[in-house]
Amino acid sequence: MSWSDLAMNGRILIVDDAMENIQILHHALRDEHDVLFALGGEKALQIAHNQMPDLILLDAVMPGMDGYEVCSALRSSAAVRDIPVIFVTALTHPEDETRALEAGAVDFISKPFNVAVVRARVRTQLTIKRQADAMRELTLTDALTGVANRRSFNETMENEWRRCARSNTTMALIMIDIDHFKNYNDAYGHQAGDVCLQQVSAAMKRCAGRPPDMLARYGGEEFIILLPQVGVDGAEVVAQRILDEVRLLKIPHKASSVGPEVTVSMGVSTVQPTEESDSSSLIRSADALLYRAKETGRNRYCMSPGD
Numbered sequence: 001m002s003w004s005d006l007a008m009n010g011r012i013l014i015v016d017d018a019m020e021n022i023q024i025l026h027h028a029l030r031d032e033h034d035v036l037f038a039l040g041g042e043k044a045l046q047i048a049h050n051q052m053p054d055l056i057l058l059d060a061v062m063p064g065m066d067g068y069e070v071c072s073a074l075r076s077s078a079a080v081r082d083i084p085v086i087f088v089t090a091l092t093h094p095e096d097e098t099r100a101l102e103a104g105a106v107d108f109i110s111k112p113f114n115v116a117v118v119r120a121r122v123r124t125q126l127t128i129k130r131q132a133d134a135m136r137e138l139t140l141t142d143a144l145t146g147v148a149n150r151r152s153f154n155e156t157m158e159n160e161w162r163r164c165a166r167s168n169t170t171m172a173l174i175m176i177d178i179d180h181f182k183n184y185n186d187a188y189g190h191q192a193g194d195v196c197l198q199q200v201s202a203a204m205k206r207c208a209g210r211p212p213d214m215l216a217r218y219g220g221e222e223f224i225i226l227l228p229q230v231g232v233d234g235a236e237v238v239a240q241r242i243l244d245e246v247r248l249l250k251i252p253h254k255a256s257s258v259g260p261e262v263t264v265s266m267g268v269s270t271v272q273p274t275e276e277s278d279s280s281s282l283i284r285s286a287d288a289l290l291y292r293a294k295e296t297g298r299n300r301y302c303m304s305p306g307d
Contacts, residue, residue, distance in 0.1 A: 009033060010126045013053035015044040015070065016088070017062040021111070025057060025088070028115040029122065041065025045073055048080045055125055057109075057118075060089035060100060071103040078159055082132070084125045088113060142217040144194055145201040153216035153224060157279050160212065160228040165273040172227040172235035172270040175286040176204065176242065179263045179298045181221035183255035196251055196262060197221065203245040204264075208238050224286070232303065235268050239301040242266065258298045265293040266301035 014025050014037045022037045029035050036053060038044040042065055048056065056074070060067035067087060075081050087100040090111040097108045106128075107121055140152035148156070164171045178184070178200055185193040197217075204223060205215050214226040227235055242264065251262040267289030271282045293302040 010054040010122070011036065011051065012122065013038065013044065013047055013051075013056045015039075015041070015056060015062075015067070016059040018059075021059070021088075024113075024115070025118065028118055032119075033122070041067070041070040041073075044070055048074060048083060049077070052080070053083060054129060055122060056083055056085045057088050057122075058085050058105070060087050060091055060096070068099065068103045071100070071105055075104040078155075082129075082136075084129055086121060086125060088118070145198055145217055147201050147205060147223075148214055148216035150216060150218055153214060153218065153226065156214050157226060157283075160226060161273045161279040162275075164228055165275050165277075167229070168272070169229045170231045170270055170272050171282065172230040172232070172238075172268065173282050173286045174225040174227070174235065174239055174242070174301075175218070175267040175269075175283075175290040176223040176225065177265050177290055177294065178221040179258050179265055179294075180253070180256045184253055184262065187253075187255040199249055199251060200246055200262065200264065203249055204242050207241040207245055224283075230270070232270050235270055236301075236303060239266050239268050239303075243299070243301065263299035265298045266290060267293055268301050268303045 009032065011034045012029055014022050014035060016022050017039055019039070026035045026037065036047055036051060038047055041062060044056070044058070047053070058067045058070060067089065071085050074083060074085065084106045085104060086107040086109060087105045088109045088111065089096070092110050100108050106125055109118060109121060140149060141147070142149040160171065178196070181193070184196060201215065201217065201223060204225065208215055208225050208227060212228045216224050216226070218224045225238065227238060246262065246264050249262065252260065253262045254260065256263070267286040269282055269285035269289055271285070273279070289302040293300050296302070
């Protein structure tokens with residue numbers, strides 16, 4: 001499949017205060033794309049955050065919040081800042097185009113617009129976005145296991161921390177370590193160790209399958225699971241499920257002092273994030289509880305100092 005093929009079937013958000021313009025653009029794009037629309041800037045921002053379009057066609061001059069303000073708001077939000085914006089406007093002066101580009105737009109189309117030109121520029125920007133998304137995916141994914149890497153976890157952790165703080169909801173974190181993994185590598189070889197990491201990470205991923213959940217490889221044989229909007233009881237359910245799933249793998253581990261098969265140890269911590277608090281405290285807590293789980297026999301999880 002070519003990049004141009006991937007530019008089809010995009011989700012396009014059209015933002016214009018004139019319904020006739022929306023209808024023309026909708027008719028031009030509906031055969032190739034899923035088309036959304038908004039008649040004002042505030043509604044456009046709401047749709048952008050809730051439905052995550054691949055591209056936004058944005059009118060510059062609108063009552064209330066104009067296109068430049070909308071574009072600036074999009075660029076200031078980590079969740080939607082990477083959505084490309086094409087200004088579609090009756091303004092034709094060079095300084096208007098310059099202002100649009102400085103606000104963060106990737107292209108500028110003047111009204112009255114040529115439908116063929118609109119289609120072509122939409123395809124071009126979608127192709128560029130899909131390429132950028134693919135490159136970003138490579139930089140945020142652990143090559144061996146296919147789960148998120150530490151950089152991706154750090155970015156997501158900060159975003160979810162702020163989201164939970166705003167919504168006044170709890171967050172849980174599970175720090176996981178494969179027991180005696182160095183001994184496993186020494187006994188079976190690094191190639192077998194890689195396969196073990198892949199099998200265990202796949203099992204853990206099955207245990208935290210909600211859209212906001214994230215499993216990441218934190219380093220070596222250490223993994224971390226982020227569970228936004230999950231409390232103590234929910235986190236314990238996930239931790240117990242992980243123990244059960246890893247046991248079901250029945251991966252032989254003759255060099256383990258825990259038992260004849262691969263096991264994991266976990267530290268489980270929960271917190272109510274606030275705007276003033278720092279996410280690093282939750283990571284430190286989960287790490288300390290993981291250490292306690294390993295010190296008290298491994299193949300278990302600890303949730304508090306008294307576990």
